[in-house]
Amino acid sequence: MTDRVLLTGISGFLGGHVALQLLNSGYTVRGSVRNLSRADKVRDTLLRHGADVSRLEFVALDLMRDAGWDEAMEGVRYLQHTASPFLIQIPKDKMELIGPAVEGTERALNAANNAGVERIVLTSSMAAIAYGHDKSRTTPFTAKDWTDLNGRAVNFYQESKTFGPLLDDDPGTSAVIVQRLLDGSIPAAPRIPMTIIDVRDIAAAHVAAMTAPDAGGKRFPMGERTVFFLEAAKILRERYPERRIPSFGMPDWAVRLYALFDRDMRDNMGELGYIKRLDSSDAISLLGRPLLTAPEALLATAESLVSQRLV
Known part of the structure; x- marks a missing residue:
């Protein structure tokens, strides 16, 4: 059985490339998306770029909600946290960006620590x-x-x-x-x-x-x-x-x-x-x-x- 990695933000630019390299390195990847309706597009994209998607699975997670985080960590050895708020321009209220970034990171870290994940890699x-x-x-x-x-x-x-x-x-x-x-x-x-x-x-x-x-x-x-x-x-x-x-x-x-x-x-x-x-x-x-x-x-x-x- 291969090691499982929870990868947040798999549908993003960086997240997609991290997924590709993890899959090509033999890991099982559990990718998080805000809505599971995006899973097929992500799977097809990675398949098109040569990934073995038989070791790819998906889970719905929201940076601003507690639901699902503990379950998503089950059987996970490593956490790759690349998810971040998406914005086109800087919002007038800085908390529109800072709030989801901080709260989402805290949720990911707390869930990983509670599950005894071996190592966390955080995109800064x-x-x-x-x-x-x-x-x-x-x-x-x-x-x-x-x-x-x-x-x-x-x-x-x-x-x-x-x-x-x-x-x-x-x-x-x-x-x-x-x-x-x-x-x-x-x-x-x-x-x-x-x-x-x-x-x-x-x-x-x-x-x-x-x-x-x-x-x-x-x-x-x-x-x-x-x-x-x-x-x-x-x-x-x-x-x-x-x-x-x-x-x-x-x-x-x-x-x-x-x-x-x-x-x-x-x-x-x-x-x-x-x-x-x-x-x-x-x-x-x-x-x-x-x-x-x-x-x-x-x-x-x-x-x-x-x-x-x-x-």
Whole structure:
């Protein structure tokens, strides 16, 4: 009998890739979805990408409800908690995001602890590390750092950008950036940085951290490279020269003017021109190999968007 892993958020971008790697590694995966009507689509998607879905099962769980969590943990050796609230833009009330994220994580952790689960792997964000610090800092952020919630330009939804191949026709949040660069809806590139990591590396790290003897209790920051929009656009333009991908930057004054009318841009104005880098050495040691490069991640995203006819 193979070890069973409860994977929350299996229908998400990261969750799908974690499921794929777990199944390919021989585990039995119990994936949680908010509604079991989504199970067939997730199963078909994973099957299409080569997974053995005979070891895939589903359970309905809600981050905001207690029902079903104890039952979902029965027979489970490991918990992979990748589920998080989904949002298109930052809500006005921060608790619309923070409440479900905190309560859902508490429910998952408490249920796992009550069931005696051997190890829990929790998806976090560079939001927990790299914000609210002095902008004069040039050294990479490490697992020892924590975001200063009293610092300047801290909002409650900050993240690195997770790129890589899409498993289905849902572009998620990060891939929308590549989608907009490819479809010409970003005419000029704002001087806003992106710390890029490939979803395949994050998924591999989740699986490795589950059983690595010395991984317990540790954090593993992951970011292959930090680039500005213009550099990302250049990488895409070289592969897709026929597309209207921006070839010049947007002046900072124009970005600030545009932000008066665009809430998403306004929420990220604290990042304008500010490069943050992550020390990924622990994650590289965990994986035993280098991270996939930022160009590989961006181009894999682009190729998926094209093949799914999303651009």
